[in-house]
Amino acid sequence: MKKNLLLALLVLFSIGFPLFMSNDYLTHILIMAGINVILVLSLNIISGFAGQISLGHAAFFGIGAYASALLSMQGLPVWIAGIIAAVISALAGLLVGYPVLRLRGHFFAIATLGFGEIVHLIINNWVKVTRGPMGLSGIPRPESIPGLDFSQKIDYYFLILLLVILVIYLSNRMHKSKMGRALSAIRADEITARTMGVHVAYYKVTAFAWSAAVAAIAGAAYAHYVLFLSPETFKGAASINILLMLLIGGIGSVLGSVLGGLFITVLSEYLRAFAQYQMIIYGVLIVFVVIFAPKGLSGLLAKMAGLFGRWNKRGATNISN
Amino acid sequence: MVEFLQQTINGLVMGSSYVLTALGLTLIFGMLDMLNFAHGELLMAGAFIATTLVEVFHVSYLVAIPVSMLVVAILGVIMHRLAFHPLRNSERVNLLVSSLGVSIILQNAVQLIWGPDPRNLPSPFTNLQISFGGLGINQQRLFVVLVSILLIILLYYVIQKSKIGIAMRACAFDMDVAKLMGIKANNIIMFTFAIGASLAASAGTLLAPIFSVYPTMGVMATVKAFVVVLMGGVGNITGAIAGGFILGLVETYAAGYWSSEYKDVIAFVIMILVLLLKPAGLFGKQVQEKV
Numbered sequence: 203m204k205k206n207l208l209l210a211l212l213v214l215f216s217i218g219f220p221l222f223m224s225n226d227y228l229t230h231i232l233i234m235a236g237i238n239v240i241l242v243l244s245l246n247i248i249s250g251f252a253g254q255i256s257l258g259h260a261a262f263f264g265i266g267a268y269a270s271a272l273l274s275m276q277g278l279p280v281w282i283a284g285i286i287a288a289v290i291s292a293l294a295g296l297l298v299g300y301p302v303l304r305l306r307g308h309f310f311a312i313a314t315l316g317f318g319e320i321v322h323l324i325i326n327n328w329v330k331v332t333r334g335p336m337g338l339s340g341i342p343r344p345e346s347i348p349g350l351d352f353s354q355k356i357d358y359y360f361l362i363l364l365l366v367i368l369v370i371y372l373s374n375r376m377h378k379s380k381m382g383r384a385l386s387a388i389r390a391d392e393i394t395a396r397t398m399g400v401h402v403a404y405y406k407v408t409a410f411a412w413s414a415a416v417a418a419i420a421g422a423a424y425a426h427y428v429l430f431l432s433p434e435t436f437k438g439a440a441s442i443n444i445l446l447m448l449l450i451g452g453i454g455s456v457l458g459s460v461l462g463g464l465f466i467t468v469l470s471e472y473l474r475a476f477a478q479y480q481m482i483i484y485g486v487l488i489v490f491v492v493i494f495a496p497k498g499l500s501g502l503l504a505k506m507a508g509l510f511g512r513w514n515k516r517g518a519t520n521i522s523n
Numbered sequence: 524m525v526e527f528l529q530q531t532i533n534g535l536v537m538g539s540s541y542v543l544t545a546l547g548l549t550l551i552f553g554m555l556d557m558l559n560f561a562h563g564e565l566l567m568a569g570a571f572i573a574t575t576l577v578e579v580f581h582v583s584y585l586v587a588i589p590v591s592m593l594v595v596a597i598l599g600v601i602m603h604r605l606a607f608h609p610l611r612n613s614e615r616v617n618l619l620v621s622s623l624g625v626s627i628i629l630q631n632a633v634q635l636i637w638g639p640d641p642r643n644l645p646s647p648f649t650n651l652q653i654s655f656g657g658l659g660i661n662q663q664r665l666f667v668v669l670v671s672i673l674l675i676i677l678l679y680y681v682i683q684k685s686k687i688g689i690a691m692r693a694c695a696f697d698m699d700v701a702k703l704m705g706i707k708a709n710n711i712i713m714f715t716f717a718i719g720a721s722l723a724a725s726a727g728t729l730l731a732p733i734f735s736v737y738p739t740m741g742v743m744a745t746v747k748a749f750v751v752v753l754m755g756g757v758g759n760i761t762g763a764i765a766g767g768f769i770l771g772l773v774e775t776y777a778a779g780y781w782s783s784e785y786k787d788v789i790a791f792v793i794m795i796l797v798l799l800l801k802p803a804g805l806f807g808k809q810v811q812e813k814v
Contacts, residue, residue: 255616257560257623301799308558309798311619312749316791319746327784438742442623449620481631488624492617493609 216363229355231471236362237424239463242447243369243456244416249445250454251377252409253389254303254310258318259417259444264325264436265291266418267425268332271341274426280344284422288415295414296407303406306392318441326433337432344426358427365423366460369416373456376412385409389454446484449491451498458500465499525657530779531772536664536733538771539671543726544744545751545763546678547719553695553758554715556615560622561602562723563745564629567738569595569724570731571633574644584646588670588728592721599720600713608709626741634738646732667729674725675764678718682760691715695758743787750794756804765806 219232245259269287274280302313325332332338343352350357376382384405387395396402425431443466451462473480491498548562572591576582582590606621648662682688693701694711702708726744727736734740751770755762770790778786797805 253616255619298795301795305798305802308552308556308615308619309753309802311558312746312753313794313798315746316750316794319743320788320791323785323787442627445620445623478631478635481627482635485624485627485631488627489606489621492621492624493606496613496617 213367217360226355229359231467233355233359233362233427235464235467236359236366237420237427238444238447238467239366239460240362240369240420240423241417241444242451242459242463243366243373244413244420245444245448246454246456246459247373247376247416248406248410248413249448250459251382251385251389252406253385253454254406254410255445256314256410256413256441257311257445258314258316258321258438258441259413260436260438260440261314261318261321262291262295262414262417263421263424263440263444264321264433265294265414266421267431267436268325268338268421269418270422271338271425271431272331274342275340280342280422280426284419284426287422288418291418291421292411292415295411299407299410303410304403315438315441318438322433322437325436332431332433335433337430339430341425341429341431343429352426362423362427365419369419370456370460372416373459377456381405381408443484446488449488449498452500453496453498455498455500457503458498461499461503526779528658530775532660532664532668533779534772534775535768536667536730536771537775538768539668539675540726540730540744541747541751541771542675542764542767543671543722543729544748545755545767546675546760547715547722548745548748549752549755549758549760549763550691550695550715550719552752554691554698554712555607555618557607557618558622558749559607559719560619560745561606561625561629562622562719562748563741563743564626565595565599565720565723565741566727566744567633567736567741568598568629568727570644570727570736570740571637571642571738572724573728573731574642574736575637577645578642584644584732588725591728592724595724596717596721599716602720603713603716626745630738630741637738639738641735641737643735644728644731649732661733663732667733670725670729674722678722679760679764681718687711687714747790750790753794754797754805756806759804759806762804762806766804769805 241259241263244262245256249255266284266287269290270280270283273283273286278286298313298317299310302310326334328334329336344361346352350360352358352361384395384400387398387400388402388405392402424435447462447466448459449462450466451460452458470480473483476483495501497504544563544566547565548559551557551559551562569591572594573584573587576587576590577584602625606625607618610617610621646663646666648666651662652659653662653665654660682691690701690706690711691714693704693706694708694715698708701711723744727740747770751763751766754766754770755764770793773793774786774789777789
């Protein structure tokens with residue numbers, strides 16, 4: 203009950219915040235943060251819930267962005283193009299996931315890294331379709347719907363907010379479903395999970411396809427907001443950036459994914475002046491988080507809540523004494 | 524025919540650099556069950572150190588190679604102590620992630636020190652040609668292949684015959700039993716990191732005069748080395764040697780006769796095929812995992 207109230211307040215705040223602080227720059231950062239949050243949540247499905255580290259997630263982001271942009275430039279409504287892009291990306295996920303996820307161990311990480319490079323190479327070299335390094339321009343905005351006209355940044359913000367809420371809902375539902383429990387078992391120990399009758403390969407591949415589809419939706423949202431795509435955005439460093447956000451936030455946690463996405467997006471804005479040191483700082487952050495705080499921000503938050511709870515309880519017992 | 528021979532030599536050059544990079548990776552992978560994503564960065568560091576030695580300190584290229592190998596070996600050990608050793612009892616995935624962090628740090632540190640622009644490492648062999656009939660062979664390419672083969676034979680001998688090599692194989696086979704037999708596992712792991720790092724550095728310094736030297740050159744090297752490791756089978760030295768040369772040759776033929784833009788895609792197609800058809804590697808046996 204208390205949790206629901208908190209959630210409702212949070213949503214109200216997210217809706218109200220940009221209305222009162224109408225500032226294009228701030229709204230822009232919030233939109234980018236929302237897109238990053240969707241990406242991190244999508245990575246969390248395969249790397250958090252299922253425990254399979256993917257190092258090529260920017261590939262699905264790129265597939266979603268380019269597929270949706272190209273389809274809509276052919277005259278398809280943006281809304282339908284976005285959905286088709288998600289389906290294409292899920293199929294690509296199946297194609298990569300099927301051979302690799304049947305295997306145990308680190309093969310998945312290597313294969314996704316390779317896949318990320320392939321997709322970047324194709325986007326960069328298939329000039330006839332993607333216009334290669336020159337970049338793709340002339341992408342249409344989403345068609346307006348009653349009440350929302352997406353040429354306004356603030357309206358686009360609401361769209362992203364809605365998507366973020368949907369993906370959070372999807373993640374939570376998935377985590378609590380039969381599939382979520384199967385994935386938790388796989389993450390803890392594959393051999394034990396298989397012994398208990400969990401169809402390991404099926405669940406891993408399904409989780410990966412979902413993960414790819416959600417990442418593609420983030421890609422479509424990005425493409426129809428920025429209206430210009432360049433291969434640079436989807437290279438290997440972007441995949442690492444998504445993973446970084448997930449690690450900082452807390453791998454496996456939905457709250458952590460949201461926090462991580464927000465935190466790193468805002469931090470990147472502030473570190474812009476120190477752009478050349480930014481990546482080194484991130485590298486050091488990764489090593490530190492893994493060694494000293496493997497549960498990330500959400501783990502720290504839980505620890506703090508635990509301390510607070512204990513302190514509260516102690517206070518209560520003191521009073522009763 | 525001449526073109527084919529030319530391509531074969533180029534393939535052997537690429538192949539020998541893949542072998543040198545993959546050997547260290549497969550040793551660590553087999554021993555610690557760890558993917559070291561910072562391995563290619565050691566190759567890059569080796570190339571940069573050699574370039575600085577030659578350009579700034581006017582050291583001869585032939586001296587710069589062993590010096591940079593030594594420096595990078597020390598760098599490899601430091602990397603292990605700071606980023607990997609503290610994680611020895613945690614999940615394997617954490618080691619992978621930590622190595623990603625190290626890779627980002629090294630890449631960007633080098634970029635800060637030397638700048639992002641590509642550089643050239645001058646070598647006394649670059650402009651010399653040997654010709655057989657219509658076939659012209661660049662001496663640097665010949666030098667790369669010869670030195671690589673020498674290093675590979677040396678490593679093979681050390682691992683098969685020397686006491687420390689036997690200890691390394693024991694650790695890779697079963698770390699706990701090796702410890703019980705009185706092997707100082709920590710020292711062996713450090714030694715393995717040092718050897719792997721210096722081999723990667725040798726690949727970097729050997730290839731640098733042919734291609735240019737830039738901070739992100741290690742990324743592709745890491746990826747290719749992983750493909751080679753998978754082709755050969757994890758922890759399999761002979762497999763890595765064969766896999767590296769096969770990949771180098773196939774890639775070069777593909778670039779020569781098909782498309783040079785998509786030659787990097789070949790490596791991944793090979794990798795996916797190997798994982799699909801022979802997941803234990805081209806030369807490995809499928810082993811049932813013990814619980």
